[in-house]
Amino acid sequence: MKSKSAGKVKLTSFDDLFGTGEAAAGETVTSVPLSQLHTFKDHPFRVLDDEKMQETVESVKRYGVLMPGIVRLHPAGGYEVIAGHRRWRACELAGLTEMPVIIREMDDDTAVVLMVDTNIQREDILPSEKAKAYRMKYEAMKHQGSKGEKYTADAIGEAAGDSGRTVQRYIRLSELAEELLGYVDENKIPMVVGEKLSYLKTEEQAWVVDAIGNSGIFPSKAQAEQLKAGSEAGELTEGKVYAVLVRKEESVNVTISAKKIRNYFPVEYSKEQIEDVIYTLLEEWKQKEGGTTDAGTTV
Numbered sequence: 001m002k003s004k005s006a007g008k009v010k011l012t013s014f015d016d017l018f019g020t021g022e023a024a025a026g027e028t029v030t031s032v033p034l035s036q037l038h039t040f041k042d043h044p045f046r047v048l049d050d051e052k053m054q055e056t057v058e059s060v061k062r063y064g065v066l067m068p069g070i071v072r073l074h075p076a077g078g079y080e081v082i083a084g085h086r087r088w089r090a091c092e093l094a095g096l097t098e099m100p101v102i103i104r105e106m107d108d109d110t111a112v113v114l115m116v117d118t119n120i121q122r123e124d125i126l127p128s129e130k131a132k133a134y135r136m137k138y139e140a141m142k143h144q145g146s147k148g149e150k151y152t153a154d155a156i157g158e159a160a161g162d163s164g165r166t167v168q169r170y171i172r173l174s175e176l177a178e179e180l181l182g183y184v185d186e187n188k189i190p191m192v193v194g195e196k197l198s199y200l201k202t203e204e205q206a207w208v209v210d211a212i213g214n215s216g217i218f219p220s221k222a223q224a225e226q227l228k229a230g231s232e233a234g235e236l237t238e239g240k241v242y243a244v245l246v247r248k249e250e251s252v253n254v255t256i257s258a259k260k261i262r263n264y265f266p267v268e269y270s271k272e273q274i275e276d277v278i279y280t281l282l283e284e285w286k287q288k289e290g291g292t293t294d295a296g297t298t299v
Contacts, residue, residue, distance in 0.1 A: 029068045031098040036078035037071070037088055040111070044132035045119045047089050052124075056090040065091065068100040070118070072111060079103065082111050083118035109140040120160045126185045127194075131173035134160075138171055172198045177205040188218050196224035200231045207241040214283060217245050239276030242283050 047053075059066075069084020081088055084101065091099045106114070116137040120130070137156055146152040153171070154164035162170075169191065173181060175198040183189040189197070197208060197219065208227065212218060219227065226244045230236035265274050 027102050027104070029100045030103055031100050032071070032079060032103075033098055034088065034091055034096070037099070038074045038076070038078055038080045039085065040081055040115050042132075042136065043085065043115070044129050044136065045085070045122075045125070046129065047085050049089070049093070053086065053090060053093070056086060057093045060087075060090045060094040060096065065100050068102050070114065071101045071103055072106055073103070080111075082106075082115045109143045112136050112140040113144075117159055127170070127173060127191060128181045128185050131170045131176075131181065134167050134170045135174040138167075169195050175199075177202070177209055179209045180205060183212070183218065190221070193219055193221050193224045196221070196228045199228050200236070204231055204236050204241070207236075207238045208245070210238075211241050211245045215242070215246050219245060223247075235272070237272065237276050239279035242279045243275070246283070 065087055067084075067087070069087055070082045071079035071084070072082060074080040079101065081101075082104075084099070088099055116133045119125075120133060125133075134156055138152055141152050141155065146155065149168075150164060153167040156162075157164045157167040160167075172195045173184060173191065176184070176194055180189065180194060180197055184191060184194040197205065200208065204227070208219070223244050227236060227241065230240055230244075261274065261278075265277070269277075
Protein backbone atom coordinates (compact mmCIF):
# COMPACT_ATOMS: atom_id res chain seq x y z
CA MET A 1 0.00 0.00 0.00
CA LYS A 2 1.71 3.15 -1.17
CA SER A 3 1.31 6.41 0.75
CA LYS A 4 0.69 9.68 -1.03
CA SER A 5 3.76 11.90 -1.00
CA ALA A 6 3.59 14.59 1.68
CA GLY A 7 0.11 13.37 2.67
CA LYS A 8 -0.79 14.56 6.17
CA VAL A 9 -3.23 13.24 8.77
CA LYS A 10 -4.18 15.18 11.89
CA LEU A 11 -3.58 13.36 15.18
CA THR A 12 -5.51 14.13 18.35
CA SER A 13 -3.15 12.40 20.75
CA PHE A 14 -0.16 10.09 21.13
CA ASP A 15 -2.69 7.46 22.15
CA ASP A 16 -3.76 7.13 18.52
CA LEU A 17 -0.27 5.87 17.66
CA PHE A 18 1.38 4.35 20.69
CA GLY A 19 -1.25 3.89 23.37
CA THR A 20 0.74 6.02 25.83
CA GLY A 21 -2.03 8.45 26.71
CA GLU A 22 0.33 11.43 26.34
CA ALA A 23 -1.13 14.37 24.46
CA ALA A 24 0.61 15.44 21.26
CA ALA A 25 -1.77 18.13 20.06
CA GLY A 26 -1.09 19.55 16.63
CA GLU A 27 1.30 16.84 15.45
CA THR A 28 0.86 15.45 11.97
CA VAL A 29 1.90 12.37 10.07
CA THR A 30 3.90 13.06 6.91
CA SER A 31 5.08 10.60 4.27
CA VAL A 32 8.77 11.11 3.48
CA PRO A 33 11.02 9.34 0.92
CA LEU A 34 13.07 6.50 2.38
CA SER A 35 16.10 8.00 0.66
CA GLN A 36 15.90 10.99 3.00
CA LEU A 37 16.11 8.93 6.19
CA HIS A 38 19.29 8.61 8.28
CA THR A 39 20.05 6.10 11.06
CA PHE A 40 20.15 7.50 14.58
CA LYS A 41 23.75 8.21 15.58
CA ASP A 42 25.26 5.25 17.50
CA HIS A 43 21.95 3.38 17.29
CA PRO A 44 22.54 0.39 19.62
CA PHE A 45 19.77 -1.93 18.43
CA ARG A 46 20.05 -4.51 15.66
CA VAL A 47 17.82 -4.43 12.61
CA LEU A 48 17.84 -8.00 11.32
CA ASP A 49 16.32 -9.50 8.20
CA ASP A 50 14.98 -12.40 10.24
CA GLU A 51 11.62 -14.19 10.50
CA LYS A 52 10.08 -11.38 12.54
CA MET A 53 11.20 -8.86 9.95
CA GLN A 54 9.58 -10.94 7.21
CA GLU A 55 6.32 -10.90 9.18
CA THR A 56 6.58 -7.12 9.43
CA VAL A 57 7.24 -6.89 5.69
CA GLU A 58 4.14 -8.96 4.92
CA SER A 59 2.08 -6.74 7.23
CA VAL A 60 3.41 -3.61 5.54
CA LYS A 61 2.58 -5.01 2.11
CA ARG A 62 -0.95 -5.85 3.20
CA TYR A 63 -1.87 -2.96 5.50
CA GLY A 64 0.81 -0.33 5.09
CA VAL A 65 2.72 1.18 8.04
CA LEU A 66 0.13 1.43 10.81
CA MET A 67 2.44 3.10 13.34
CA PRO A 68 4.41 6.06 11.94
CA GLY A 69 8.04 6.49 12.85
CA ILE A 70 9.36 9.51 14.72
CA VAL A 71 12.10 11.59 13.11
CA ARG A 72 13.83 14.94 13.46
CA LEU A 73 15.67 17.09 10.96
CA HIS A 74 19.18 15.84 10.14
CA PRO A 75 22.06 18.35 9.90
CA ALA A 76 23.10 16.94 6.51
CA GLY A 77 19.56 17.17 5.14
CA GLY A 78 16.67 14.77 5.34
CA TYR A 79 15.60 13.20 8.64
CA GLU A 80 17.20 11.26 11.48
CA VAL A 81 15.10 8.27 12.55
CA ILE A 82 14.50 8.22 16.30
CA ALA A 83 11.82 5.53 16.44
CA GLY A 84 11.06 3.24 13.52
CA HIS A 85 14.28 1.70 12.22
CA ARG A 86 12.64 -1.73 11.78
CA ARG A 87 9.64 -0.18 10.03
CA TRP A 88 12.02 1.69 7.76
CA ARG A 89 13.77 -1.55 6.81
CA ALA A 90 10.43 -3.32 6.32
CA CYS A 91 9.35 -0.57 3.92
CA GLU A 92 12.56 -1.08 1.93
CA LEU A 93 12.03 -4.83 1.75
CA ALA A 94 8.37 -4.35 0.85
CA GLY A 95 9.35 -2.21 -2.12
CA LEU A 96 7.90 1.05 -0.79
CA THR A 97 9.62 4.36 -1.47
CA GLU A 98 8.08 6.36 1.40
CA MET A 99 7.24 5.93 5.06
CA PRO A 100 4.80 7.81 7.31
CA VAL A 101 6.55 9.68 10.11
CA ILE A 102 6.05 12.34 12.75
CA ILE A 103 8.63 15.11 12.33
CA ARG A 104 9.45 16.44 15.77
CA GLU A 105 11.85 19.06 17.08
CA MET A 106 13.96 17.80 20.01
CA ASP A 107 17.46 18.13 21.40
CA ASP A 108 20.00 15.30 21.44
CA ASP A 109 19.29 14.15 24.99
CA THR A 110 15.53 14.03 24.49
CA ALA A 111 16.04 12.13 21.24
CA VAL A 112 18.27 9.54 22.95
CA VAL A 113 15.75 8.96 25.74
CA LEU A 114 12.90 8.48 23.25
CA MET A 115 15.00 6.24 21.01
CA VAL A 116 15.87 3.95 23.93
CA ASP A 117 12.36 3.90 25.41
CA THR A 118 10.74 2.91 22.12
CA ASN A 119 13.07 -0.09 21.70
CA ILE A 120 14.00 -1.36 25.16
CA GLN A 121 10.82 -3.42 25.72
CA ARG A 122 11.58 -5.79 22.84
CA GLU A 123 12.02 -9.43 23.88
CA ASP A 124 15.03 -10.29 21.70
CA ILE A 125 17.45 -7.62 22.91
CA LEU A 126 21.03 -8.77 23.42
CA PRO A 127 23.01 -7.81 26.54
CA SER A 128 25.31 -5.67 24.38
CA GLU A 129 22.35 -3.73 22.99
CA LYS A 130 20.91 -3.16 26.45
CA ALA A 131 24.31 -2.14 27.81
CA LYS A 132 24.87 0.49 25.13
CA ALA A 133 21.28 1.72 25.24
CA TYR A 134 21.24 2.10 29.03
CA ARG A 135 24.59 3.90 28.87
CA MET A 136 23.27 6.33 26.26
CA LYS A 137 20.09 7.02 28.22
CA TYR A 138 22.01 7.37 31.50
CA GLU A 139 24.33 9.99 30.02
CA ALA A 140 21.40 11.80 28.38
CA MET A 141 19.48 11.96 31.66
CA LYS A 142 22.56 13.23 33.49
CA HIS A 143 22.84 16.01 30.92
CA GLN A 144 19.20 16.80 31.61
CA GLY A 145 19.98 17.26 35.31
CA SER A 146 19.01 13.90 36.80
CA LYS A 147 19.57 13.68 40.57
CA GLY A 148 22.50 11.31 40.96
CA GLU A 149 23.64 7.86 39.87
CA LYS A 150 21.24 5.70 41.89
CA TYR A 151 18.21 7.87 41.14
CA THR A 152 19.03 7.87 37.43
CA ALA A 153 19.58 4.10 37.31
CA ASP A 154 16.32 3.50 39.20
CA ALA A 155 14.43 5.79 36.80
CA ILE A 156 15.85 4.00 33.77
CA GLY A 157 15.02 0.62 35.26
CA GLU A 158 11.47 1.61 36.09
CA ALA A 159 10.82 2.56 32.47
CA ALA A 160 12.28 -0.72 31.20
CA GLY A 161 11.15 -3.18 33.86
CA ASP A 162 14.62 -3.69 35.36
CA SER A 163 15.95 -2.83 38.81
CA GLY A 164 18.33 0.08 39.22
CA ARG A 165 21.10 -2.39 40.16
CA THR A 166 20.50 -4.35 36.96
CA VAL A 167 20.73 -1.13 34.96
CA GLN A 168 24.06 -0.34 36.63
CA ARG A 169 25.36 -3.79 35.73
CA TYR A 170 24.40 -3.35 32.10
CA ILE A 171 26.05 0.07 32.03
CA ARG A 172 29.24 -1.54 33.36
CA LEU A 173 29.08 -4.05 30.48
CA SER A 174 29.33 -1.15 28.03
CA GLU A 175 32.95 -0.76 29.26
CA LEU A 176 33.84 -4.21 27.91
CA ALA A 177 35.91 -4.71 24.77
CA GLU A 178 33.69 -5.61 21.82
CA GLU A 179 35.07 -9.17 21.73
CA LEU A 180 34.26 -9.77 25.40
CA LEU A 181 30.83 -8.19 25.01
CA GLY A 182 30.26 -10.55 22.10
CA TYR A 183 31.03 -13.51 24.37
CA VAL A 184 28.42 -12.22 26.82
CA ASP A 185 25.89 -12.08 23.96
CA GLU A 186 26.76 -15.69 23.08
CA ASN A 187 26.37 -16.82 26.73
CA LYS A 188 30.00 -17.90 26.81
CA ILE A 189 30.71 -15.34 29.52
CA PRO A 190 28.00 -14.83 32.19
CA MET A 191 26.88 -11.28 32.83
CA VAL A 192 28.31 -11.29 36.38
CA VAL A 193 31.71 -12.28 34.97
CA GLY A 194 31.48 -9.66 32.24
CA GLU A 195 30.72 -7.01 34.85
CA LYS A 196 33.91 -7.83 36.76
CA LEU A 197 36.03 -7.92 33.60
CA SER A 198 34.68 -4.48 32.66
CA TYR A 199 36.84 -2.97 35.43
CA LEU A 200 40.01 -4.07 33.64
CA LYS A 201 41.95 -1.48 31.65
CA THR A 202 41.73 -1.57 27.84
CA GLU A 203 45.11 -3.28 27.45
CA GLU A 204 44.27 -5.79 30.17
CA GLN A 205 41.00 -6.69 28.45
CA ALA A 206 42.95 -7.22 25.23
CA TRP A 207 45.16 -9.70 27.11
CA VAL A 208 42.04 -11.56 28.25
CA VAL A 209 40.72 -11.66 24.69
CA ASP A 210 44.03 -13.09 23.43
CA ALA A 211 44.20 -15.60 26.27
CA ILE A 212 40.67 -16.84 25.53
CA GLY A 213 41.46 -17.08 21.84
CA ASN A 214 44.67 -19.03 22.45
CA SER A 215 43.44 -21.31 25.22
CA GLY A 216 39.75 -21.70 24.44
CA ILE A 217 39.07 -21.16 28.15
CA PHE A 218 36.52 -18.61 29.35
CA PRO A 219 37.00 -17.03 32.78
CA SER A 220 34.86 -18.13 35.70
CA LYS A 221 33.53 -15.73 38.31
CA ALA A 222 36.41 -16.55 40.65
CA GLN A 223 38.95 -16.02 37.89
CA ALA A 224 37.34 -12.72 36.89
CA GLU A 225 37.56 -11.59 40.51
CA GLN A 226 41.26 -12.51 40.53
CA LEU A 227 41.87 -10.52 37.37
CA LYS A 228 39.97 -7.53 38.72
CA ALA A 229 41.91 -7.63 41.99
CA GLY A 230 45.21 -7.85 40.12
CA SER A 231 44.23 -4.88 37.96
CA GLU A 232 43.19 -2.77 40.94
CA ALA A 233 46.49 -3.55 42.65
CA GLY A 234 48.43 -2.60 39.53
CA GLU A 235 49.94 -6.08 39.37
CA LEU A 236 48.15 -7.57 36.35
CA THR A 237 50.39 -8.55 33.46
CA GLU A 238 49.80 -10.54 30.30
CA GLY A 239 51.56 -13.51 31.87
CA LYS A 240 49.37 -13.37 34.95
CA VAL A 241 46.24 -13.27 32.80
CA TYR A 242 47.32 -16.56 31.21
CA ALA A 243 48.26 -17.96 34.61
CA VAL A 244 44.83 -17.23 36.06
CA LEU A 245 42.92 -18.43 33.01
CA VAL A 246 44.66 -21.73 32.36
CA ARG A 247 44.92 -22.74 36.00
CA LYS A 248 42.73 -25.79 36.75
CA GLU A 249 41.37 -27.08 40.04
CA GLU A 250 42.71 -30.58 39.44
CA SER A 251 46.28 -30.46 38.22
CA VAL A 252 49.60 -32.15 38.67
CA ASN A 253 51.68 -30.35 41.29
CA VAL A 254 55.17 -29.62 40.05
CA THR A 255 57.75 -27.88 42.22
CA ILE A 256 60.83 -26.37 40.58
CA SER A 257 63.67 -24.97 42.63
CA ALA A 258 63.75 -21.18 42.58
CA LYS A 259 67.55 -21.41 42.54
CA LYS A 260 67.49 -23.48 39.35
CA ILE A 261 65.00 -21.11 37.70
CA ARG A 262 67.22 -18.15 38.59
CA ASN A 263 70.08 -19.64 36.58
CA TYR A 264 68.14 -18.95 33.38
CA PHE A 265 67.50 -15.25 33.99
CA PRO A 266 69.55 -12.11 34.38
CA VAL A 267 70.20 -11.12 38.00
CA GLU A 268 68.20 -7.90 37.67
CA TYR A 269 64.98 -9.76 36.65
CA SER A 270 62.23 -9.50 39.27
CA LYS A 271 60.00 -12.40 40.35
CA GLU A 272 57.15 -10.93 38.28
CA GLN A 273 59.30 -10.66 35.15
CA ILE A 274 60.45 -14.24 35.53
CA GLU A 275 56.84 -15.46 35.94
CA ASP A 276 55.76 -13.53 32.83
CA VAL A 277 58.48 -15.18 30.72
CA ILE A 278 57.70 -18.66 32.06
CA TYR A 279 53.95 -18.41 31.44
CA THR A 280 54.47 -16.93 28.00
CA LEU A 281 56.86 -19.72 27.01
CA LEU A 282 54.52 -22.36 28.40
CA GLU A 283 51.62 -20.95 26.43
CA GLU A 284 53.73 -20.95 23.25
CA TRP A 285 54.69 -24.57 23.89
CA LYS A 286 51.08 -25.49 24.50
CA GLN A 287 50.01 -23.99 21.17
CA LYS A 288 52.87 -25.53 19.17
CA GLU A 289 53.30 -28.91 20.85
CA GLY A 290 50.97 -29.49 23.75
CA GLY A 291 47.79 -29.79 21.72
CA THR A 292 49.10 -32.32 19.21
CA THR A 293 52.07 -34.07 20.78
CA ASP A 294 52.14 -36.41 23.74
CA ALA A 295 53.99 -34.74 26.62
CA GLY A 296 56.09 -37.80 27.16
CA THR A 297 57.76 -37.45 23.77
CA THR A 298 58.50 -33.76 24.05
CA VAL A 299 61.74 -32.50 25.52
